[in-house]
Amino acid sequence: MKFNTRIVTASLATAILTLGLVGTAGADSKPKYTIKQIMKDGLKGGLAKKVIEGKATSQEKIQLLDYAIALYETKPKKGDPASWTKLTGDFVAAAAKVAIDPKAGTAALGKAVNCKACHNKHKYDKPR
DSSP states (O other), X not given: OHHHHHHHHHHHHHHHHHHHHHHHHTTTSOOXXXXXXXXXXXXXXXXXXXXXXXXXXXXXXXXXHHHXXXXXXXXXXXXXXXXXXXXXXXXXXXXXXXXXXXXXXXXXXXXXXXXXXXXXXXXXXXXX
């Protein structure tokens, strides 16, 4: 059992380290998905809820992780970039943990996808 925990921990650390390197290396490149796409398909579309409830397939968990990484790579339209990095980084770490370890708890992911936490600080309200 200890061996599996080490593999999961090493894999998670590698994923987070890679994310950090990708985030700095591709600072001027466009993310794979727009914020609008991520919100529509990943969060409002029910994918995150499905993963949190433990009903998602491995492929769906990887898709949520892909959305989380793309969100991390975007720049917030308003608010402190450091806050954005922390909030989206927590989302990536929680999604990676669930994607890598099928027995991992989803409580951290549930906390990381708290819409209000991000929207209060970073959602841009279009002028009407």
